[in-house]
Structure formats: C-alpha cells, structure tokens
Amino acid sequence: MPFMFDSTIVLLIPALILAFWAQWKVKRAYRKYSQVRSDSGLSGAEVARKILDMFGLNDVEVISTEGVLSDHYNPKTRQVCLSEPIYHTDSVAALGIAAHEVGHAIQHAKGYYFLQLRHTLLAPANLGSTLAFPLFLIGFFFSSFSWLMTLGIGLFGSVLAFQLVTLPVEFDASKRALANLRSTGILVDREVGQARAVLSAAALTYIAAVIVTLTHFLRLIILSFAQD
Numbered sequence: 001m002p003f004m005f006d007s008t009i010v011l012l013i014p015a016l017i018l019a020f021w022a023q024w025k026v027k028r029a030y031r032k033y034s035q036v037r038s039d040s041g042l043s044g045a046e047v048a049r050k051i052l053d054m055f056g057l058n059d060v061e062v063i064s065t066e067g068v069l070s071d072h073y074n075p076k077t078r079q080v081c082l083s084e085p086i087y088h089t090d091s092v093a094a095l096g097i098a099a100h101e102v103g104h105a106i107q108h109a110k111g112y113y114f115l116q117l118r119h120t121l122l123a124p125a126n127l128g129s130t131l132a133f134p135l136f137l138i139g140f141f142f143s144s145f146s147w148l149m150t151l152g153i154g155l156f157g158s159v160l161a162f163q164l165v166t167l168p169v170e171f172d173a174s175k176r177a178l179a180n181l182r183s184t185g186i187l188v189d190r191e192v193g194q195a196r197a198v199l200s201a202a203a204l205t206y207i208a209a210v211i212v213t214l215t216h217f218l219r220l221i222i223l224s225f226a227q228d
Helices: 009-033 044-054 084-088 092-110 113-141 147-183 189-227
Strands: 061-065 072-074 079-083
Touching: 009 092, 009 189, 044 061, 044 079, 044 084, 044 092, 044 147, 061 084, 072 092, 079 084, 079 092, 084 092, 092 113, 092 147, 092 189, 113 147, 113 189, 147 189
Parallel strands: 061 079
Antiparallel strands: 072 079
C-alpha cells in the first residue's frame, strides 16, 4: 500500500518497527528449530497425512510447493500445500508448521465460523487494498470529490476487518496443531514447546500486520478530519 508522507507518519513508525521485529523473530525461531530433528523421524508431509487421516479427511491432498515459509491450506482445491523444506524434513519446526496448516483443513471441515467469515471478507478486502488509497487521495486533493475520502476509508476498513478476523483463525489453527501433535505422540513434551515457539513467533507477524493496518486506518481518519 502507498505511503502518504505527512505529519501523521510518526504514528506509523512504532508499528513498522514491530512488524520488522516480528519478521525477524519468526525467521530466527524457524532457523533455530529447523535444525532440531524430531524424535519421531516423520517428515512434515507424513505428519500432515497422519493427522488428516485421523480426522477422516482422506480427500484432502498434501502437496509440495515452491518457496520458503510459503505453506498454506487451499480450501478451493482442498490441498495442504507445504514448502519443500517443510514437506521433506523431520525437524520440529517442519512438523509444527505442517500441523498448523492441517489445522486450517480441520477448521474448513468443521465449518469454523471465523474461517468462513474470513472467506466472506476476502473479496472486499482485496478490493479495499487496491482502491482505498487511490480513492482517498483523489478526495483529499480535489475538494469536489471529498466524498471519495469516506469511501476510501470504508474500503480500507474491510482490509482491517479481514486482518482482525485472521487472528482467531491463525491462533485456533496453532492450538489445534499443538494439541494434535501432543495427543498423537508425534512430538514429545519438549518438542511441543519448541514447536509452540515457532508458531507463536508466526502469530506475532499477524498481530503486527493488524497494528500496521490499524495505524494506516487511523491516519486516514485524521487526515479526512483535517480537510474539513
């Protein structure tokens, strides 16, 4: 999203520092625990398949995808997509991340409310991330189109709503992941704690994203009032 350099930019600085710190923390945790092999010796792909089958989700496919930390669950194709390092290795980090993505598949199968709500908000959030700032800027600089500022703020609000709803979705998936890794004995208690460190660091990036978006949202409101 574009930046507007004005007096309100100072509000954004702490949020951006938090976002950079969160990214550093998740990379650090992943790097550390990707070097710790699990006692089970199972790969991320094997763990994903085992948990899926345990919940009767035999029709959900586990596939390998390119990239690093590009892991995700695709509800349209019903595929748990694991990056190659997660798919093939037996590290504690890999098993935690694989189980987390399976957590989303379980949410989908059980009709988890916040996952459904996030899907509903996806289209308006995509629209908002594309049009909110251009519309706001037109309204900001051309008084005859000042109503576009309100429209831009409303559209950007959908982006904030989407990210807020993402928080319980991600937290719940991690909670399911750790519970399933423990109950199946895939990870021992010591390893569960290590997997939790990786997933908690990842959760912090979502919190940071919400704070950055909220700060942008507040800046737009402040600037719109300044024009009145």
